[in-house]
Amino acid sequence: MPKIGIIGGSGVYGVFEPKETIKVHTPYGRPSAPVEIGEIEGIEVAFIPRHGKNHEFPPHEVPYRANIWALHELGVERVIGITAVGSLREEYKPGDIVITDQFIDFTKKREYTFYNGPRVAHVSMADPFCPEMRKIFYETAQELGFPVHEKGTYVCIEGPRFSTRAESAMFRQFAHIIGMTLVPEVVLARELGMCYVNIATITDYDVWADKPVDAQEVLKVMKENNYKVQEILKKGIPRIPEERKCGCADVLKTMFV
Numbered sequence: 043m044p045k046i047g048i049i050g051g052s053g054v055y056g057v058f059e060p061k062e063t064i065k066v067h068t069p070y071g072r073p074s075a076p077v078e079i080g081e082i083e084g085i086e087v088a089f090i091p092r093h094g095k096n097h098e099f100p101p102h103e104v105p106y107r108a109n110i111w112a113l114h115e116l117g118v119e120r121v122i123g124i125t126a127v128g129s130l131r132e133e134y135k136p137g138d139i140v141i142t143d144q145f146i147d148f149t150k151k152r153e154y155t156f157y158n159g160p161r162v163a164h165v166s167m168a169d170p171f172c173p174e175m176r177k178i179f180y181e182t183a184q185e186l187g188f189p190v191h192e193k194g195t196y197v198c199i200e201g202p203r204f205s206t207r208a209e210s211a212m213f214r215q216f217a218h219i220i221g222m223t224l225v226p227e228v229v230l231a232r233e234l235g236m237c238y239v240n241i242a243t244i245t246d247y248d249v250w251a252d253k254p255v256d257a258q259e260v261l262k263v264m265k266e267n268n269y270k271v272q273e274i275l276k277k278g279i280p281r282i283p284e285e286r287k288c289g290c291a292d293v294l295k296t297m298f299v
């Protein structure tokens with residue numbers, strides 16, 4: 043059973059040659075695609091392409107609950123979310139990697155929880171990301187010589203449209219990077235006591251700089267920088283300890299009413 047799951051974002055539709063593909067049915071429908079099982083450096087890993095194998099799910103229609111549920115059902119304890127993001131700051135440059143440490147939710151109409159009653163839960167989101175995996179992937183990216191930011195606040199917008207210049211100017215006041223998919227993915231993982239880390243690749247300067255971002259640019263820059271994510275996964279995954287000492291599962295002790 044794979045204990046590590048990877049959710050690939052825009053431009054990342056596979057990270058290994060799968061040895062098995064599993065069609066999982068969940069109470070929330072089917073995941074974005076059958077779950078691929080394969081190995082990275084001899085370690086068994088599960089993979090789901092967030093937007094589907096052919097990028098058929100826009101960010102507001104991704105079956106986030108089914109994706110997380112499916113991974114959990116397969117035994118995954120740690121989720122690595124790969125994302126393409128825009129930069130809201132000069133010093134966060136296209137091609138840089140960010141190991142996100144906070145988020146701000148500007149989404150509007152998604153399924154945010156597994157607990158819609160009668161079981162009620164209020165999960166702590168003060169520190170949304172797994173400290174153990176954040177450290178591992180930051181150090182790994184550094185050792186590989188890739189430009190990497192140890193922290194960054196990700197503002198998650200509803201999409202599928204990009205921001206206006208006014209929105210972007212506002213987001214710049216309080217966040218470093220912008221995307222459309224981190225929420226509710228990280229929240230749902232946490233509700234099941236799973237660890238979650240976000241490895242974000244910056245693809246553009248959103249719309250506050252001279253040239254406003256477009257989808258083609260995101261995919262092109264992501265393609266050019268894909269090797270960085272691959273290298274980080276290859277070197278970082280073997281460093282993840284078998285036993286979790288991060289405390290991410292502790293939220294389960296206190297979140298229920």
Ligand SMILES: CSC[C@H]1O[C@H](OP(=O)(O)O)[C@H](O)[C@@H]1O
Binds near residue numbers: 124221257260
């Ligand atoms: C293809 S442009 C916008 C698209 O790219 C990002 O996807 P992901 O987070 O899955 O890498 C962004 O959130 C949008 O969904």
Ligand SMILES: Nc1ncnc2[nH]cnc12
Binds near residue numbers: 222245246249255
């Ligand atoms: N500028 C941007 N806004 C929202 N999502 C993005 N994904 C990549 N770049 C983005």
